[in-house]
Amino acid sequence: MIDSDILYQLILANKDKCKGGKVADYIPGLKNANKENFGVCLIDNNNKVSCAGDYEKKFTIQSISKPLILMLAILDNGEDYIFSKIGMEPTGDPFNSIKKLETSLSKPFNPMINAGAIAVSSMIKGSTSENKFNRVLDFIKKISENPNLDYDEDIYMGEKITGNKNRAMAYFMKNDGIIEGDVEEALDIYFKQCSIRVSAFDLAKIGLFLANNGVTSYGERVITEHTAKLIKSLMVTCGMYDGSGEFAVRVGIPAKSGVGGGILSLVPGKMGIGVYGPALDSKGNSIGGYALLEEMSKILSCSIF
Ligand code: DON
Numbered sequence: 001m002i003d004s005d006i007l008y009q010l011i012l013a014n015k016d017k018c019k020g021g022k023v024a025d026y027i028p029g030l031k032n033a034n035k036e037n038f039g040v041c042l043i044d045n046n047n048k049v050s051c052a053g054d055y056e057k058k059f060t061i062q063s064i065s066k067p068l069i070l071m072l073a074i075l076d077n078g079e080d081y082i083f084s085k086i087g088m089e090p091t092g093d094p095f096n097s098i099k100k101l102e103t104s105l106s107k108p109f110n111p112m113i114n115a116g117a118i119a120v121s122s123m124i125k126g127s128t129s130e131n132k133f134n135r136v137l138d139f140i141k142k143i144s145e146n147p148n149l150d151y152d153e154d155i156y157m158g159e160k161i162t163g164n165k166n167r168a169m170a171y172f173m174k175n176d177g178i179i180e181g182d183v184e185e186a187l188d189i190y191f192k193q194c195s196i197r198v199s200a201f202d203l204a205k206i207g208l209f210l211a212n213n214g215v216t217s218y219g220e221r222v223i224t225e226h227t228a229k230l231i232k233s234l235m236v237t238c239g240m241y242d243g244s245g246e247f248a249v250r251v252g253i254p255a256k257s258g259v260g261g262g263i264l265s266l267v268p269g270k271m272g273i274g275v276y277g278p279a280l281d282s283k284g285n286s287i288g289g290y291a292l293l294e295e296m297s298k299i300l301s302c303s304i305f
Contacts, residue, residue, distance in 0.1 A: 002300060007040050007052035014038070014291045021279030021287035024259040028158035033059065033261060033278035038288050040296075041204040044271040047217055055200040059276055060155050062258030063095060063284075064203065065140070065193040066117040067231045067239070069124065071214075071223050072139045076125040079230065085123075085178050086116045088234065095241045095284055098169050107178065112238035112256070115169045121193065122170075122179040122186035129185045133192050143209045143222060144202045156195035163191060194258075200274035203264045207272025210254070232268065236304075243283040250294045252303025257285040265293060267302045 015038055025031035039054035061068075073082055091100055091109040100109055108116035126132030141149050170187050173179045179186055209216055210232055214223035223231075235254035240247040247255060253273075255265040261278030263286050273296075277288035297303055 002042060002050055002296065004050045004052050006299070007042070007050055007296075010292050010295055011038055011040065011053040014288050014295065017291045018277050018279040018288040021277075021281055023261075023278050024280055024284070026162070027155060027259070028162060029152070029155040030060070030260065030278075035279045037261070038277045038292075039200045039275070040289075040292055041200040041274045042271050043204045043208045045208065045212060045269070049201075049204075051201065051204075054276055055274070057276060058197040058199055059262060059278065060152050060194060060258070060260040061140075061196045061198045061262060062194045062260040063112070063114075063117070064198075064256050064258040064260075064262050064264045065136075065196060066112050066120070067235055067256050067264075068140055068143065068206070069117070069136055069193055070111045070120050070234075071143075071227060071231060072136060073120045073123045074227050074230075075223065077123050079227070082111070082120065082123065086111050086119050088237075090238045090244055092242050096165055098165065098172070101169060101172055108173070110234060110238045112234055113241070114166055115173065118166060118170050118186055118190045119173055119178050121190040122181055122183075124189060129188055132185075133189050136189065136193050137196065140196060140206075143216065144198065144205045145216060145218075146198075146202050146205065149202070150197060151192055151195040152197050153195075156192050159191045159194065160188065163187070166190070198262065200262065200276040203262055203274025203276075204272040205274075207264055207266035207274060209272065211266040211268055211270060211272050232266070235264075240285050241283055243281070243285055247285075247290070248305070251290070251297045252305050253293075253297060254304075255293070257289075259284050261286045261289070263289045263293065267300075268304060
């Protein structure tokens with residue numbers, strides 16, 4: 001395990017890279033993020049915590065919610081149903097691309113891109129929209145072992161008002177029977193889940209849960225080992241979107257990014273990793289977080305390949 005001093009050195013060494021990135025501004029509210037914020041947290045399977053920088057700073061989870069709600073949707077519906085509607089293949093396209101929806105028998109390519117994730121949100125069970133979202137929030141509270149998680153109302157409302165490309169994709173999928181229920185309800189759950197506020201510490205806890213194949217640090221099995229492996233495989237192949245191949249070569253561990261600036265990552269069987277740096281590269285991945293993970297992976301020989 002790395003100690004906090006080395007992590008602090010990694011923060012210093014990669015801080016300047018953040019200046020070369022851009023904070024997401026297509027969702028109102030995200031543009032208020034401070035480009036200079038930068039933090040990292042590692043938690044190993046003896047629960048030893050190492051962290052440095054802005055690892056306690058809260059930000060919205062955004063696309064990192066995608067693998068998390070997929071776990072809940074699998075618990076609710078079973079894997080076969082989910083993957084009768086959504087594929088498992090990387091797209092090589094940006095996260096918000098609409099173009100393959102029409103050319104792939106309308107089935108979204110995978111649950112990590114926006115189209116696939118909105119379809120997953122439509123499959124969460126519950127009696128009302130509120131109940132469905134509360135189940136999502138409770139699930140993320142459980143696997144992060146943080147009962148105090150909440151969501152950012154302003155960022156949620158901002159995306160609900162401006163998220164018309166997501167809305168277009170959702171209606172497209174309703175037309176083709178991928179979304180079976182109410183489209184606006186599915187979008188509402190999706191926008192709210194993206195607005196859940198977490199820290200790099202929370203992401204490291206979730207990473208550790210996946211590193212241990214779906215068991216919390218107090219020994220509760222929440223998902224099957226098979227589901228945990230499925231999620232990690234999709235993170236490796238699709239978690240960094242059209243940058244997933246290069247990330248696999250350079251860093252070599254399962255990871256999922258979000259435009260809020262977080263990266264959830266893990267080393268199977270060993271540790272969970274959370275990174276925060278809201279300056280993004282052209283593919284929507286934290287630019288400083290990516291560089292830090294690359295260096296850390298070399299120091300600790302983390303690559304799974
Ligand atoms: O739907 C969106 O565009 C955002 N709520 C989430 C996108 C995202 O985080 C992509 N990640 N890098």
